[in-house]
Amino acid sequence: MTKFILLSTVLAVVLCFFVSPLWAEGLIPLEDFFRNPEKSGFQISPDGTRISYRASWERRLNIFVQDIGSDEAKRITSAAERDILAYFWAGNNRILYLQDSGGDENYHLYAVNADGSEVRDLTPFKDVRVTIIDRLEDIEDEVLIGMNRRDPRLFDVYRLNLASGDLTLIEENPGDIEGWLTDHDGKLRVAMRTDGVNTSLLYRDREDHPFKTLLTTNFRESVAPLFFTFDNKKLYVASNLGRDKSAIYIFDPRTAVHEELLFEHPEVDVYRLFFSRKRKLVTGTGFTTDRFRYHFFDEQRSSLQKELESRLPGYEVTVTSMNKNEDKVLLHAGSDRTQGSYYFYDTVTGEFRKLADLSPWLPEDKMAPMMPVQYTARDGLTIHGYLTLPAGSDGKNLPVVINPHGGPWARDTWGFDGEVQFLANRGLAVLQMNFRGSTGYGRTFWEASFKQWGRAMQDDITDGVKWLIEQGIADPEKVGIYGGSYGGYAVLAGLAFTPDLYACGVDYVGVSNLFTLLETIPPYWELGRQMMYEQIGHPEKEKELLKAASPVFHADRIRAPLFVAQGANDPRVKKAESDQIVEAMRKRGVDVEYMVKDNEGHGFLNEENRFDFYRAMERFHAKHLGSMAE
Incomplete structure (x- = not known):
């Protein structure tokens, strides 16, 4: 799903309900924030002779290839229905890419030659999702993929011959494997097994040997394999076993112990590790505090x-x-x-x-800085986030949009966010917060969110609003809330559980009913169902907890204007989630603006649909928060 501003100092005081000519001069066209990029996703061929990138054709992102040193590029794909978002070189003369249909997230794997010839669907199977397990960069005509073709809940491992299209089953999922890892020779030697709440690390010395269990942990603790050491004998892992913050270790499968601590950070988790394939050594790691930071070895x-x-x-x-x-x-x-x-x-x-x-087309000097901030929640927990103020404003008594992230087990980071800049350009301050449960802040912070949907997690968002008001930043009468996915849930929960706090809300592919959310998870999430029950609540054993946290059962408390947007083919948050809250509001005679796009899924990918959504949001905020509109 996927994320500035142009206001002069002289005009910053004009935060009113009309658009003056001076304000209009400061507005950047909405489309400029949400257009497809000029060019993006640059990659270089293995031999270093060609560059590929994505650019628009027929309003969809397609793949282009050009020789290094040349100014001429050739478009090699003709995707007209959906953008191509993920692709990679498979040898020097072939590119592979993933694409779904209408947002259903059942990705097929396609191949196309670097000159644009021979476009092929390598996995032409209905209702099947493909994942990439190993690109096999040293084996030009092969790739390892996972497919849930045999059972929609499970991914088996196949070796795919790119020249012939032949698929060879390497490993059949016995019913409880949620992840696989190969060694540097492309041999499948590690698997992660789960019973829903406990995770086991499985290992074998050779691909023709059976897997053996090395260790088992509750899902709250994790020993996540990153890749093998370059002799293929040990593993680099990100682990929080026996500690709060995840750190990088060398793990010896023969003894099943953490052999050497490579890097840790006292404030945040460390998950990433970089290496040189050519020189066969680990080069560094990275972590996110207020911004992303490197540490090189x-x-x-x-x-x-x-x-x-x-x-x-x-x-x-x-x-x-x-x-x-x-x-x-x-x-x-x-x-x-x-x-x-x-x-x-x-x-x-x-x-x-x-x-x-x-x-x-977006002038950098007219955009708004994203400032790292922190505040204290009502129970003393420190909440980190980012505050973006309209450029040129004095930062006082502003209309505000609260923008909680999705996931919820994800986090916001510092960097360019088109949504935030668009809102700021319309005269709105934006607060993004990493409420409890956001990832990267350690196990204790993450676990503090368990069974706290609509409770402590929502309190963290509410406390962010109160902090803005106490700081004199927010006009308490003009606070809106906008979010997608879990952020959309937080919008509905905010309007229902703190009805006096918000002037309006925009729910984008958000959850309204925790019962139906858990009933309709995609089949390939089935292995995580019991874990979700521990994190969110059990629909049979904890009915009152889930009912109390589901906004649809408290729609009678919602008084603020609401705008709902939904993709009809969303496999994660089904359209029924939005239907329910809209119906509940309309039964009370409350008019809810409702936008449904039939060719979208979990968020709007197609450019024209993004324009429609943000144009409607712009009108909505102008009406209810007094923001500027084109």
Whole structure:
């Protein structure tokens, strides 16, 4: 689902219910915030001779390829119904990409030659979802995939021959495997087993040997395998076993113990580890505090980062792709005020050039800074978040949109957010908070959210509103709330459980009824059902808890205007979730604006649908919060 501002200091005081000519001059067209990027998703071929990227064709993101040094690119796909969001090089002359139909998330794997010839659906199976297990970068004509073709709840492992299209079953899921891992030779040697609440790490020395259980933990503790050591004998893992914050260890499968602590951070979890495939060594790790931070073990990789950051001061620089020889680099440089740009760097010749700006039509100097903030919840817990104020405003007595993230077991991070910048450009302050349960802050913070939907989790959001009011930032009469998925649930819960707090709400693919949410989870989430019961509540044993936390049963308390948007094909939060709350409101004679898109799923992917949604949101906020409208 997927996430600025133009107001001069002189005009910042004009936060009223009409659009003056001066304000209108400060408004950036809505479409500029939500257009498909000019170019994005740059990757380099393994041999370093060609670059690929995504750009619009027929209003859909398609894949283009061009030779390095050439200004001419060839479009190699013709997707007209859905954007292509995920793709990768499979050898030097072929690209693979994933695509679903109408937002159903049943992804098929397609292949196309780098010259645009021979487009093939490699998994042409109805109602089947494909996952990539190993791209097998050293085996040009093969890839390992997972498919729930045999049983919609389970993913078996197949070796797919890209030349012939032949599928070979490598491992049949016995019914309880939720994840697989290969070694550096592409052999399937690790599996994660779950009974719903307990997770076991399985291991084997060879692909033709049976799996053995190394250890079993409750889902609250995790030993997550990242990849093998380069001799294929041990594992790098992210683990919170016996500790609050996840850290990086070397794990010895022969003894089933954490052998060496590589890196930890006292404030946040560490999950990531980077390596050089060519040099066969671990290069560094990364973690997120207020912003994403690096820690390098390897001087060569550290020097590369310093070189790139010296060329692009003030930006967050990320290496996105390298050729096999690791001497040609593609990188992205962005910030909170720009979607950023892609660059090419040749480490041998020193050639450094810009490839493309993602959104050249958005003036960076007119965007609003995203400021890390923190406040204290009513029970003393520290809540971290991000505050974006309309550019040029004095930050006082502003109309505000509270924007809780989805998940809920995810988190907001610092960086460019098109939604936030759009709202700020319309004169609205935006507060995003990582309420309890948000990931990255350790096990205790995460567990504090269990069975707290509509309770302590919602209190954290409410306390954020009160903090804004106490700081004099928010006009208490003009506080709106907007969110998607779990954020949409938080909108409905906020309007129902704190009806005097909000002037309006926008619910985007949000949950209204916890019973029906749990009844209709996608089949491939079935292995996690018992864990969801422990995190949210059991529909049989804890009926009162779920009923008390489900906004649909408290719709009579909702007084603020409500706008609901939903994708008809959403497999995660079914359309019935939105139907229920809309029907409950309309039965009371309350008019609810309701937008349904028949060709969308969990969020609106197609550009014209995004325009429709944000245009309706703009009118809604202008009416109920006094924000600016085009």
